[in-house]
Amino acid sequence: MTLTERRKPDTVDLRVVPVEQVLDRIEGALQVSLDRHAVVHKRCSVGAPTDRDTWVRIERRPLAKIGVQGWNGTECAARLVGVAQPVWLGCVVWQDADEPVMWRADETGLLPGAPVGAAVLSEDPRLPDEWWGALNASLDALASQGTLRIATPDTVTVTQPFVTKSIRSVFPGDFDTTVERWVPAHADLNWANMTAPTFGLFDWEDWGKAPLGLDSASLWASSLAVPGLADRVRRERRRDFDSRDGKLMTLFVCSKILGPYAHPEDPRLAPARDMAKRVIEELKRRC
Template sequence: MRTARTFACVALSLTDLAEKPVWGYAARTLSGAVTSAQGTGWLRLVAERPDKAYGKLWDGPKTAQECLPPRIPRPVLHQVHDWQAAGWAYRAELYQHADATVVSRSPVLAHDPVLPEAWWVELRAALDSLAEVPTERIAVSEEYIRRAVPAFTGRDVGEIEWATAHGDFHWSNLGGPALTVLDWEGWGRAPVGIDAAQLYVYSLRTPATAARVRQAFAPTLDIPAARVAELTICAQVLQAADRTPFYGELAGPVKKHLARITP
């Protein structure tokens, strides 16, 4: 990955500024600051086996740049460069450098953040705009929902209403104090309210922030259609609780929250 990052910098005429680039999950990505004649940017390198270098996750950032309105605050994707070497497919994505700092290093919030009121207003507006974007991409499949929700929550699913969502809307994908939404790999159709539900559930260890999320998204989370979204997020957490530490820490609060969701 380090060799591929060096190759990408040469191919895109970039100077690598990252002394300690950031590794993604399972070392699938490697990211860090770069500079060019146009100024400072952010280079994200993705690696995949060639027979898997396609589809939702591979093309998510590119299609987000092409399809989503600019009023959704996110780093601009300037350039994409693909190549293969030594049995791997690589994609280098050159982004605008975001000045914002991620709210939390962990997806699950452990401490209440200090965020301005304007951040919350813009967050709600961003999700409202996103929900209306037409797409055939799928963020969470109906097959998964109807299998996982009963298995891990003991609840029936019922009718599902759909909207366009980010699909991985947690605290380490949000920047502040000026709102920036990161990581658009998995965006697509999902149950109504799923992004707000994920942010709420991932805040359950910090009751003050959980209450703030609930207040900000009450028009979405308090409608009957959002019940499926909350159950889906709870199922995802409980499914992964025995293999991912931060989900394990969240499992207890999620089970308490499930008791409050209408059967």
């Protein structure tokens, strides 16, 4: 199979589809050489180090999933103040000649460390207090800034109807799901998008305004297979979790774990179910 063959634009897996021609084009446009022996393939993106000690991340996205705000999240995140992230250096963007998709390659500085782990951890990474302090500083700085962007986790725009539908699909009840505060969020906060031992936050493609507490709840959900780690996330981000919006975002992430695509052997099922029950009771008491 080649990239020019006709197929549904959202079914391509870049882990199995050849991308040599794409890499050639990027090298010419950015005037850089990619280390072809160190290319990292993911389903929707590819990354590689360069000969000038930088990193290039390449993403393929169907036109139908590029909203009115575009898909320049990494570029727009460069103006954020007080957030630990790789420096953004430049990009190249083009529309595919054969399919209704676009390609984008962003060049950034190298990460300050290795990713903490997979998106969902099964072991405690035993991060030092300094790391947690840097995480808190970055998340607090991010939430305090302004943007017109709307968060699009998994390329889905976060709106009030979407939040309500997601929660109600798993947790019907007589509690209010109206979000009170919308603040800038990374919107894909998990252990695969942060570095250690030096803290850094990367993959900013879908950041934007989201309900207060989305990032904290997402990180907690990624930690549920390690109870002590999940508890640490809740302690560190207590202000978010104690807020009404933070409780709604806890239900929002639990709905993803407990929804129709839940895996029966997912170790997060029981703790997510227990927490959801507790949060719903708290929300009802506030009504």
